[in-house]
Amino acid sequence: MTEPTRHDQLDLEPTLYEHHVVSPKVYLGVFGALLCFTALTVAASYLELGVFNAVVAIAIAVTKAVLVILFFMHIRYSSRLLKLTVASGIFTFLVLITLTLSDYISRAWGLW
Amino acid sequence: MDSQVIATQPTSAHGEHGHSPHLRHHFATVAQQREAASFGMWLFLLTEIMFFGGMFTAYLIYRNWYYPAFVAGSHWMIMWAGTLNTTVLICSSFTMAMGVYSAEMRNRKALLRYLFITLCFGIVFLGIKAYEWHDEWEHHHVPGLNFSINDFTHVDQRYPQDKPLAPDMAEKTQAYFSLYFMLTGVHALHMLVGVSILVVLLFHAWRGAYTTGHMTTIENFGLYWHFVDIVWIFLFPLLYLISRHQ
Amino acid sequence: MSSTSIVLPDQQTATMPKRSYLNSSYGLKSWLLTLDHKRIAILYLITTVFFFMIGGTAAALIRLNLLTPGGELMSADTYNKVFSIHGLIMVFFFLVPIAPAVLGNFCIPLMIGAKDVAFPRLNLTSWYLFVAGGLLELYTIIWGGIDTGWTFTTPLSTHYVNTHVISGAMGIFVAGFSSILTGLNFIVTIHRLRAPGMTWFRLPLFIWSYYATSIIFVLATPVIAIALALVMLERFTGIGVFDPAKGGDPLLFQHLFWFYSHPAVYVMILPGMGVMSEVVACFSRKRVFGYTAVGFSSVAIAVFSFFVWAHHMFIMGISNYSALVFSLMTMLVAVPSAIKIFNWSSTLYKGSISFDTPILYAFSFIGLFTIGGLTGVFLAALGMNIHLTETYFIVAHFHYVMVGGMVSAVMAGLHFWWPKITGRMYPEMLGRLAASILFIGFNLTFFPQFILGYMGMPRRYHAYPPEFQILNVLSTAGASVLAIGYILPGIYLLWSLKYGKIAGSNPWRAPGLEWQVQSPPLEENFIETPVVDFEAYDFEWLAKHENEVQTVG
Ligand code: HEM
Ligand SMILES: [Cu+2]
Numbered sequence: 001m002t003e004p005t006r007h008d009q010l011d012l013e014p015t016l017y018e019h020h021v022v023s024p025k026v027y028l029g030v031f032g033a034l035l036c037f038t039a040l041t042v043a044a045s046y047l048e049l050g051v052f053n054a055v056v057a058i059a060i061a062v063t064k065a066v067l068v069i070l071f072f073m074h075i076r077y078s079s080r081l082l083k084l085t086v087a088s089g090i091f092t093f094l095v096l097i098t099l100t101l102s103d104y105i106s107r108a109w110g111l112w
Numbered sequence: 113m114d115s116q117v118i119a120t121q122p123t124s125a126h127g128e129h130g131h132s133p134h135l136r137h138h139f140a141t142v143a144q145q146r147e148a149a150s151f152g153m154w155l156f157l158l159t160e161i162m163f164f165g166g167m168f169t170a171y172l173i174y175r176n177w178y179y180p181a182f183v184a185g186s187h188w189m190i191m192w193a194g195t196l197n198t199t200v201l202i203c204s205s206f207t208m209a210m211g212v213y214s215a216e217m218r219n220r221k222a223l224l225r226y227l228f229i230t231l232c233f234g235i236v237f238l239g240i241k242a243y244e245w246h247d248e249w250e251h252h253h254v255p256g257l258n259f260s261i262n263d264f265t266h267v268d269q270r271y272p273q274d275k276p277l278a279p280d281m282a283e284k285t286q287a288y289f290s291l292y293f294m295l296t297g298v299h300a301l302h303m304l305v306g307v308s309i310l311v312v313l314l315f316h317a318w319r320g321a322y323t324t325g326h327m328t329t330i331e332n333f334g335l336y337w338h339f340v341d342i343v344w345i346f347l348f349p350l351l352y353l354i355s356r357h358q
Numbered sequence: 359m360s361s362t363s364i365v366l367p368d369q370q371t372a373t374m375p376k377r378s379y380l381n382s383s384y385g386l387k388s389w390l391l392t393l394d395h396k397r398i399a400i401l402y403l404i405t406t407v408f409f410f411m412i413g414g415t416a417a418a419l420i421r422l423n424l425l426t427p428g429g430e431l432m433s434a435d436t437y438n439k440v441f442s443i444h445g446l447i448m449v450f451f452f453l454v455p456i457a458p459a460v461l462g463n464f465c466i467p468l469m470i471g472a473k474d475v476a477f478p479r480l481n482l483t484s485w486y487l488f489v490a491g492g493l494l495e496l497y498t499i500i501w502g503g504i505d506t507g508w509t510f511t512t513p514l515s516t517h518y519v520n521t522h523v524i525s526g527a528m529g530i531f532v533a534g535f536s537s538i539l540t541g542l543n544f545i546v547t548i549h550r551l552r553a554p555g556m557t558w559f560r561l562p563l564f565i566w567s568y569y570a571t572s573i574i575f576v577l578a579t580p581v582i583a584i585a586l587a588l589v590m591l592e593r594f595t596g597i598g599v600f601d602p603a604k605g606g607d608p609l610l611f612q613h614l615f616w617f618y619s620h621p622a623v624y625v626m627i628l629p630g631m632g633v634m635s636e637v638v639a640c641f642s643r644k645r646v647f648g649y650t651a652v653g654f655s656s657v658a659i660a661v662f663s664f665f666v667w668a669h670h671m672f673i674m675g676i677s678n679y680s681a682l683v684f685s686l687m688t689m690l691v692a693v694p695s696a697i698k699i700f701n702w703s704s705t706l707y708k709g710s711i712s713f714d715t716p717i718l719y720a721f722s723f724i725g726l727f728t729i730g731g732l733t734g735v736f737l738a739a740l741g742m743n744i745h746l747t748e749t750y751f752i753v754a755h756f757h758y759v760m761v762g763g764m765v766s767a768v769m770a771g772l773h774f775w776w777p778k779i780t781g782r783m784y785p786e787m788l789g790r791l792a793a794s795i796l797f798i799g800f801n802l803t804f805f806p807q808f809i810l811g812y813m814g815m816p817r818r819y820h821a822y823p824p825e826f827q828i829l830n831v832l833s834t835a836g837a838s839v840l841a842i843g844y845i846l847p848g849i850y851l852l853w854s855l856k857y858g859k860i861a862g863s864n865p866w867r868a869p870g871l872e873w874q875v876q877s878p879p880l881e882e883n884f885i886e887t888p889v890v891d892f893e894a895y896d897f898e899w900l901a902k903h904e905n906e907v908q909t910v911g
Contacts, residue, residue, distance in 0.1 A: 045349070138478070170588075174605060284604070
């Protein structure tokens with residue numbers, strides 16, 4: 001079929017995304033990493049790190065979440081539109097948290 | 113048809129996919145339909161992020177206000193249960209990903225196997241969670257319904273190194289437990305929905321619905337399942353792992 | 359300047375198309391189970407108008423009660439319930455859904471050259487969710503009401519009132535999911551189902567503003583859902599997320615509530631702005647001045663609207679520093695709105711304007727929204743806000759934007775697309791009359807409230823000091839005029855269903871894709887997929903192709 005379809009003519013947003021099949025090896029690797037990080041975060045919580053206990057816990061959780069999003073949820077192989085969608089969700093989430101917290105923190109400077 | 117003002121092209125030009133039986137009339141190609149479906153699913157997940165976002169905001173504020181109460185509350189979490197549940201969910205996410213892969217490979221047997229294992233993991237998770245809730249009920253840790261500050265104003269032999277809280281701060285453990293029940297409750301609700309959908313999917317998969325090239329349903333369900341997993345990935349350190357070393 | 363731009367086909371010979379979405383199938387079931395976006399739009403139209411009548415009745419009662427300083431008509435408690443019902447119904451069951459779900463559902467697929475929205479079944483589901491939420495709200499009203507105001511302020515809503523807060527909140531919660539699904543559907547539709555050649559910058563500006571609206575639906579609505587869920591659970595089981603005795607913070611509820619509700623006020627204006635762009639362009643027969651600026655300002659409004667919510671909380675004890683930031687941000691959000699007003703005015707400038715009903719409503723919009731928006735900037739100034747907040751000045755501000763702005767725009771849109779929706783014209787002279795009555799009635803009702811508020815009359819009380827009576831009487835008198843302004847279109851639009859002149863496919867000679875198909879459109883919208891090779895608002899293109907329309911049989 002040589003005639004361009006309605007689809008090809010949708011300029012700006014090429015929708016003919018090539019469908020990427022992620023190999024089970026990648027899944028297995030991510031799976032292993034997730035398990036390791038779980039062990040790590042449990043272990044870290046038993047160490048005395050001061051404020052860094054929270055920092056480490058959050059950092060590990062974020063890493064795990066990123067792994068899941070990128071590989072299990074295929075965002076790494078998805079169109080720019082989907083990547084932007086995920087980013088905008090996280091962005092709005094951060095707006096909610098930071099702007100609310102900015103009020104709470106500046107209500108009592110230094111007491112936080 | 114009289115005449116027409118706008119240039120058109122015959123609707124039959126469906127591209128190489130032709131008239132796939134799964135193609136709904138208002139989509140031009142299967143790829144377009146598939147992308148629309150996963151885009152829609154992601155938008156739905158955005159709303160989920162914001163839904164949990166409200167509770168996470170509350171958590172951050174109260175944790176900073178009542179840190180000792182949050183530590184004390186967190187020390188009553190059953191560590192083995194939380195850790196096990198985290199592991200269970202990660203395993204289920206892996207099997208779910210493998211399920212999507214099997215659907216892609218059009219391997220009905222493997223798909224069924226992986227979906228079934230995922231379902232089992234989901235049920236195990238809910239079981240363990242229920243066990244924990246039961247434990248908290250027994251200890252009078254459920255704000256509003258069954259709560260007593262007793263555990264937090266006295267030294268408990270199970271946690272001898274915890275200093276008792278002042279009664280005022282002990283009251284604030286309710287903020288912790290309120291959020292704990294909200295967060296884990298809403299999460300478990302999502303799990304319950306997921307498990308129920310899985311049962312339906314298993315049935316359809318058994319009849320071979322997803323292994324003929326039409327797998328958006330499985331793909332989208334996978335996205336949902338992974339999202340629920342991600343929520344737990346955050347809940348676990350936030351609720352269970354506050355200052356375990358104390 | 360011509361006095362009219364309507365070109366109707368010769369009424370002696372004109373006929374309604376034999377086949378259209380209205381007669382493709384018959385019976386109640388074919389409507390209740392329809393997946394056709396046009397029919398779903400009609401379902402929404404009927405339900406939202408129904409809720410508008412309830413909300414309107416409550417408004418009439420409020421104004422009647424305020425006729426006298428003593429508030430003789432109702433007790434304080436009843437008054438509280440009536441204004442709560444008015445706010446809840448009007449915001450969540452009329453103004454939020456009417457434009458997206460009615461005009462959006464009907465027009466978006468037609469405008470972008472698609473056969474339907476991306477997920478027709480989801481579309482129907484969201485109507486049913488809306489109805490379920492509405493029924494819960496009706497239950498709430500009938501079984502004793504709710505008196506928290508539309509804002510569900512904690513701890514009032516969680517501890518101090520014993521009205522039906524749970525079912526009331528549940529109704530909003532359920533209807534919220536209807537909004538979410540509608541927004542989701544629109545975003546995917548706009549991204550994925552545009553006809554070939556329909557690039558982003560060829561889209562009618564209507565689509566841009568509905569896209570912005572949908573973003574707000576998807577990202578903001580879940581936050582009010584969780585806030586209300588927490589309120590319900592706090593009442594039901596006593597968890598303490600907002601309860602100070604248990605360590606909760608009532609102010610956090612305000613944060614979460616307004617994180618949704620401020621963007622939501624833009625949900626209640628952005629679609630109106632979309633209608634405005636279409637109407638202004640069509641009736642001045644010019645391309646909208648500064649297409650890109652208008653398009654991007656819609657998106658800018660949607661994005662900025664997430665950064666300003668605490669302007670509703672200035673006197674509630676938020677920190678001075680963040681009040682400062684939010685005040686500044688609020689003033690910034692007025693900029694894109696102003697850009698739009700300027701651009702529409704420039705479009706009208708030297709255009710060949712014809713004064714038909716839709717453009718009269720559009721003029722209303724421009725005037726009233728400008729006043730409403732500017733008073734918003736007054737309110738955003740911290741010092742002014744302390745004086746004016748919780749007074750009738752606020753009431754006047756938001757009625758100017760929501761009723762003066764959005765409802766005018768909805769009326770403009772309804773009249774503009776009425777021939778497309780029904781295939782028949784409304785009576786033009788009555789239409790102009792109603793538009794004028796509405797404008798006069800509106801100003802008479804709400805302008806006095808600015809003065810009242812400035813003089814210090816607080817909102818949400820059933821009685822007031824006698825010196826405020828004159829202005830209140832004026833306001834009530836205006837409300838009666840306003841009521842006529844709404845009832846009249848209700849009557850003649852119904853009348854026109856049967857007796858209206860046959861409109862033909864493009865009575866306004868408008869260039870949008872939706873006007874190039876027959877009215878009412880076919881169930882599948884387009885017989886063949888259109889290929890778009892012209893820009894939006896291309897009146898010259900249209901002139902070349904006039905009277906060539908897709909019809910069947
Ligand atoms: C154009 C720029 C706008 C600005 C700068 C603005 C500013 C404000 C401010 C500062 C307040 C808070 C007043 C107070 O409670 O002390 C307010 C209230 C309000 N505004 Fe606006 N506004 C704007 C547009 C709109 C629009 C377009 C709508 C709706 C279509 C709207 C609806 C409302 C409502 C409903 C309230 C009162 C909520 C309540 O307390 O019940 N505003 N506005
Ligand atoms: Cu606002």
